[in-house]
Amino acid sequence: MWKFRAMTTDITVAAPRLAPSAERALAASVAAMFADVDRRFSRFRDDSELARLNRAAQPITTSREMIDLLCAAREHVAASNGLFDPTIGAALCAAGYDRSFAPGALDRPSPSTPPGRARFAELEIDERNARVTRPAHIQIDLGGFLKGRTVDRAAAAAPAIAMIDAGGDAMLRGDGPDGDGWLVDVEDPHDPRCVLVTLRIRDRAVATSADNRRCWRSGHGVAHHLIDPRSGAPAISDLAQVTVVAASAEQADVLAKVAFLRGAAGAGELLCRPPANGGVLVSRGGDVELVGELEVANA
Amino acid sequence: MAMNVVASTTESGTTESGGVTITTMTRTTMTDRAIQQHRVTPTEWRLYITTGLAVLYLACWRAICGVAPALPPESSRTTAAPVPPRATLWLDELPAARRPPILLPAGWTIADRGAPGASSLRRLVHAPVSRPIRVRTRSS
Numbered sequence: 280m281w282k283f284r285a286m287t288t289d290i291t292v293a294a295p296r297l298a299p300s301a302e303r304a305l306a307a308s309v310a311a312m313f314a315d316v317d318r319r320f321s322r323f324r325d326d327s328e329l330a331r332l333n334r335a336a337q338p339i340t341t342s343r344e345m346i347d348l349l350c351a352a353r354e355h356v357a358a359s360n361g362l363f364d365p366t367i368g369a370a371l372c373a374a375g376y377d378r379s380f381a382p383g384a385l386d387r388p389s390p391s392t393p394p395g396r397a398r399f400a401e402l403e404i405d406e407r408n409a410r411v412t413r414p415a416h417i418q419i420d421l422g423g424f425l426k427g428r429t430v431d432r433a434a435a436a437a438p439a440i441a442m443i444d445a446g447g448d449a450m451l452r453g454d455g456p457d458g459d460g461w462l463v464d465v466e467d468p469h470d471p472r473c474v475l476v477t478l479r480i481r482d483r484a485v486a487t488s489a490d491n492r493r494c495w496r497s498g499h500g501v502a503h504h505l506i507d508p509r510s511g512a513p514a515i516s517d518l519a520q521v522t523v524v525a526a527s528a529e530q531a532d533v534l535a536k537v538a539f540l541r542g543a544a545g546a547g548e549l550l551c552r553p554p555a556n557g558g559v560l561v562s563r564g565g566d567v568e569l570v571g572e573l574e575v576a577n578a
Numbered sequence: 579m580a581m582n583v584v585a586s587t588t589e590s591g592t593t594e595s596g597g598v599t600i601t602t603m604t605r606t607t608m609t610d611r612a613i614q615q616h617r618v619t620p621t622e623w624r625l626y627i628t629t630g631l632a633v634l635y636l637a638c639w640r641a642i643c644g645v646a647p648a649l650p651p652e653s654s655r656t657t658a659a660p661v662p663p664r665a666t667l668w669l670d671e672l673p674a675a676r677r678p679p680i681l682l683p684a685g686w687t688i689a690d691r692g693a694p695g696a697s698s699l700r701r702l703v704h705a706p707v708s709r710p711i712r713v714r715t716r717s718s
Contacts, residue, residue, distance in 0.1 A: 281703065281705065288718045310701065310702060447717065456711050465715055485715050487715045489716065492716065
């Protein structure tokens, strides 16, 4: 099992049936993949393609990969009725998330005012000519969606029994190291030292959204990274955490965000049907609800 | 223009020729400006001493070490001895059949030259494997 840092999170690669040298080579190739994606699509790097798009005042030609990303995002926007929307970049900056996250680095003395609403549909994407036209108020943040997508890419290049974990967004290929499935501990958002439930997962991805970690002081309150596109402000949810099991890490990451924004009333219905396979909902009060088809290893 | 005589030398000689004594006297004089022109300044002294030491050093060097070997003629230099082999080379520069067997420590691998992941290889950390392998999902 190998670890490295990328996209401001810990990435773990394990392929338990590979020889150590082959497993290390796999981890090295995954590290290179994450580094390349981060270099090209981070909104915090001035030299990235995404930063260039976010600065463009005129229609610009982008890479085919950028077009693919935007087209995939557009499908998630449509499927979530706009609750998932990567054009929240300006709202994230206004909330204080205007640089790479580190604990305490984003603290600000006064609260911010959300900008006007941005909608993904305002972005003009010319797929054939790979050109994108960005209205001035639109800033794109690919965030967790990009991370999940990169996990999937890395997992596709891994052996049949392998695990790629990007800070809790993980793709678990095959039946696990011993054929009994992969064990996934769902962390308690109220006490990160504790595990609420352990799931047994086979050939599926898992992702978790919560507002307890990537957060910062904003005036007398606390802001976090889960922006509600409807308000342009950090989401207010009666859920403390949502964990989703789905066929891909990209899908699981998007669904976890959307379920968090929908709250307890709408999350269960979302996660008990495809494309989700199930989920774990944790309320603000600490109640844990399992929805969908999940195999629990221990309660 | 009058000049002050500050030094003079007098040479005299007497010859006798036929009972007649002839006395000759030569007198030279130097002016103060001439003396200043011929006075050795400290800078000049240092130059003389340095030059002298350098000559002495060269003389000693030639005496002890002999004459430096002369360069071979141009024609012989073009057919000089073969260039010694390079001390280092990349492994993939060798034909596969000539590559020496390399025993790597556990967990090590040989990276391709200039591979995009070459820099990230250094940051990889081997984590101890707990059985069973567990994944911890959380917000990140």
